[in-house]
Each structure stands twice: as C-alpha cells, then as structure tokens.
Amino acid sequence: MRQLGELEAEIMYRLWAWGRPATAREVLVDLNKQRPIAYSTVKTVADILYRKGLLIREKEGRAWLYEPTLTRQQYTASLMQEALGGNPDTAGALASFVEQISPQEVDALRLALRTAKRRGGS
Template identity: 50%
Template structure:
C-alpha cells in the first residue's frame, strides 16, 4: 500500500476528525482555512478515494456523504506493516523503529503490547 498524496491525506484527516459522515462541500469548507482549493478539485480527490476503497458513501438528498472505511490508527498500522514487509527484515526494521522512539512513545508501545497480550489471553 502506498501512502496518501498530500491532498488525499488532508481530505482523509478532515474526515477522520469528524464524528459523522460529511459531504464534499463540508470537507471543502473544512480545508479552506489552511489551503485555497477549488471545490471541483476536492470533489475529484474524494471520488478517487471512494473508487480506491478508502471511503464509503451514502446518498443524502442530492449529495453523497462520505466516511472513511478504516480508522486513522488502522491506516498507520498498515503503513508500518507494509514498510516492514518491504525491507525483507521485519525484525531489523522493528529494532530500527524502536531505537527512534521517544520515552513517551516507548511507554505507549509497551502499553499497547501488554493490552494486546491481555486481549489474546482473554480470547
């Protein structure tokens, strides 16, 4: 999986930040304070994300409302997994990743692993 392009990432971020599905006009409006974009540009990129399977859409009146298929965390996790697979050395890649973590990130990783192991034990 390839990461999102800059505008794709901005659109996905806007949708992830919302608690409910949004129309293209709402996404376009959310992006306006940071960047001036034509509505049709946002419409095209949202449609491309839908066609790529990153968004679901439901008709709402005359417009569609869009929502992400995966969470931001799931997307990030898949990018990390793909990076490990690309190197051909997943263990080495993980060691390199862990070496770069801050103390807070290391603590978060330990907590995530403990939570995962506990969930596995409870299954």
C-alpha cells in the same frame, strides 16, 4: 496500502477528526480556511478515495456523504505492516524504529504489546 497524497491526507484527516460523515462541500469549506481550492478538486479526490476503498459514500439529497472505511490508527497500522513486510530483517527494522521514537512512544508501544497479548494477538 500506499501512503496518501497531500490532498487525500487532508481530506482523510478531517473526516477522521470529525468522526462523522461529511460532504465534499463541508470538507471544501474547512480546507478553504487554509488555502483556496476548487470544489471540483475536492470532489474528485473524495471520489478517488472512494474508489480506493478508503471511503464509503451514501447519497443525501443531491450530495454524497463520505465516511472513512477504517480509523486513522488502522490506516497507520497498515502502512507500518506494509513497511515491515517488505524488509527481510524485521527484527532489525523494529529495533531501528524503537531507537528513533520518544520515551512516551516507547511506553505506548509497551502498552499496545501488553494489550495485544491479552487479546491473544501474540
């Protein structure tokens, strides 16, 4: 899975934060609080995200309601997995990553590893 473009990310971040389906018009209204953007641009990018499989959509009246197909955490995990998969030295890449993260992130990583182990994930 490739990294999102700027507007793709802005749309996805809003949908993830809202935790509910939304129309392109709702996204537009929120985006316009920060910068002017055309409805057609938001609609086009939402349709691109739909075709990429990142959004599902359902008709409501004349508008489409868009909803993410995965959580922000799942999306981030897929990017991390892709980055690791392309590196022949996975252990080295992980060690470098851990050296760069904060102590709070290290604690979160430890918790995630313990949780995965309990679930039988490794």
